């Protein structure tokens with residue numbers, strides 16, 4: 001991909017394989033994308049496609065059973081994959097990038113007041129005084145729409161929607177450049193989801209933050225996305241501008257996914273994608289979607305590289321090989 | 329005509345209330361959670377309806393009350409002309425067999441230590457199907473009906489060896505085993521991946537049509553109901569606030585709460601990211617002490633002071649067959 005001055009994060013060939021009893025699980029298998037300043041990239045994909053693993057790989061929050069962890073992640077002009085763990089924590093984790101983990105709202109410490117929990121990264125990692133930290137926390141609470149009366153409350157005293165805002169505050173309190181959100185609204189109601197998405201839109205607009213939003217829900221993705229990356233079996237199969245992705249999806253999987261989205265005022269029933277994604281242990285050689293793909297042809301037994309039919313788009317499918325040839 | 333219509337009603341809820349006592353230290357009653365608090369409706373034979381509402385509004389409690397798993401605090405349920413609370417012994421077993429239940433969490437619905445053959449045999453044994461071959465035949469039939477066509481592969485598997493979608497099909501198969509006349513499906517797809525959801529919903533809808541089942545489909549997601557139900561009931565804080573045929577409700581919602589729900593979702597479009605949505609402030613009220621008057625009034629952008637916070641709105645019928653419990657439909661309040 002072309003690197004512009006605006007590029008904040010550039011990920012190349014990121015790989016995270018787990019060691020399991022049955023063999024190597026290729027959860028993240030050569031993922032590349034870039035993220036511009038003040039951009040929201042949505043990572044879509046079905047369960048098990050590797051979305052959370054991608055988030056953990058970027059934040060280096062890894063389990064023990066790692067078989068392979070490699071690739072390049074440029075944050076500005078620093079390759080953060082080359083940093084030692086200590087330097088990574090100091091320079092990246094509590095500073096320039098933050099992650100709201102999947103189901104984090106249920107993982108708050110039940111016996112610590114939420115204000116203190118949100119202040120922790122400032123107190124522990126930046127050594128701020130209590131007053132200074134709490135002032136910043138209060139400010140962050142206001143941004144995410146939590147009354148400062150709640151600073152002194154315990155997690156169980158808050159509704160799910162409020163707890164989700166608290167974990168969001170925890171990610172924002174260090175004013176990072178990149179915030180990664182793993183399924184931040186999936187467990188919430190429609191109205192609560194909408195108000196959390198409103199908060200994210202406002203923060204993106206007012207603070208210039210960049211987001212990587214992970215979700216399996218296309219409707220949610222459309223509430224924030226500038227660009228969409230669709231994952232399938234550990235790989236990004238398409239990455240496109242949101243407008244193109246939603247209206248002219250290029251990869252057969254993207255097309256079927258978009259067809260399966262229920263629409264409120266549409267007379268025809270949505271379609272669906274028969275079959276199931278492949279096992280990440282010994283995935284098929286060749287195109288990983290081939291089993292379920294209605295457009296499969298002879299070439300698909302070879303692994304398709306990512307083709308760029310135009311410079312804003314990358315599609316991992318042999319059908320787009322010709323377009324590239326014609327285009328260039 | 330009148331009598332014929334009566335006959336068509338399979339299930340009827342009359343002023344149904346299901347409250348839970350809230351106790352401190354295990355004995356001191358400090359109040360009641362009014363999970364279902366005055367619900368009336370009738371379901372016709374062969375009709376598919378959707379109950380839609382936010383988490384905690386009482387949908388699952390309503391489902392379990394209809395199944396006879398909770399005893400209503402007051403009011404009653406009639407099924408096929410018989411009052412549920414009067415059913416005992418054999419008659420109650422019969423009722424349980426005529427209502428299939430697909431519970432909210434497919435992962436928790438299947439006992440982990442039973443393989444599919446065993447967990448599908450169990451209900452048949454309990455309901456007196458003694459002959460092994462008859463059971464096997466019946467099990468194969470329902471598995472094919474839910475499109476688990478590789479029957480021999482599926483039968484010896486334990487739940488954890490199945491994908492979420494397959495597990496949910498097994499749950500549906502189990503609900504169909506005893507030839508029910510009604511199916512209650514509590515959020516049957518909310519735990520599943522978007523790509524499998526449509527497939528499961530299609531399956532449920534097709535089975536419902538083919539068998540002319542009455543289907544009560546519970547969901548928190550209005551965007552999934554259009555093709556899977558004939559009528560919608562919108563619930564808020566333990567009550568039904570609006571009911572209408574699907575198209576009417578989605579195309580011209582009458583109740584301000586339903587209007588907010590629909591304003592919060594939009595068909596997928598890149599422009600969605602550009603505008604904030606109109607969301608009513610606040611959260612659903614505590615069911616321990618629901619607000620006086622209309623339960624939506626503390627959040628309602630159209631609330632009429634002096635009315636909505638005082639008097640409970642009854643159902644009005646602003647359009648034929650379209651009911652909404654809101655004072656705005658009252659002649660006296662029309663500007």
Ligand SMILES: Nc1ncnc2c1ncn2[C@@H]1O[C@H](COP(=O)(O)OP(=O)(O)OP(=O)(O)O)[C@@H](O)[C@H]1O
Pocket residue numbers: 018019020025027045046047048049050051052053054063065102216280
């Ligand atoms: N610590 C681990 N050890 C072994 N395998 C793992 C580990 N964590 C995840 N996996 C496997 O890696 C694959 C990708 O998992 P991941 O959690 O990244 O998916 P996801 O896209 O986030 O799914 P979901 O939508 O369900 O959250 C899955 O097959 C999963 O079982």
Ligand SMILES: Nc1ncnc2c1ncn2[C@@H]1O[C@H](COP(=O)(O)OP(=O)(O)O)[C@@H](O)[C@H]1O
Pocket residue numbers: 348349361362363381382383384385386387388389390615
């Ligand atoms: N067994 C129970 N004991 C006490 N409270 C309950 C019980 N079941 C549900 N509730 C309460 O009743 C309300 C409605 O819950 P539920 O019927 O599960 O709603 P929904 O299915 O719409 O999310 C909630 O406040 C819930 O906490």
Ligand code: SF4
Pocket residue numbers: 251252253287288289290291293294295296297299300304316317318319
């Ligand atoms: S490469 Fe072949 S099998 Fe894979 S998505 Fe493209 S057409 Fe389908």
Ligand code: SF4
Pocket residue numbers: 583584585622623624625626628629630631632636641653654655656
């Ligand atoms: S009755 Fe009043 S408060 Fe309730 S929904 Fe109607 S206008 Fe709003």
Ligand SMILES: [Mg+2]
Pocket residue numbers: 051052053102182
């Ligand atoms: Mg995940």
Ligand SMILES: [Mg+2]
Pocket residue numbers: 384387388389432514515
């Ligand atoms: Mg429920």
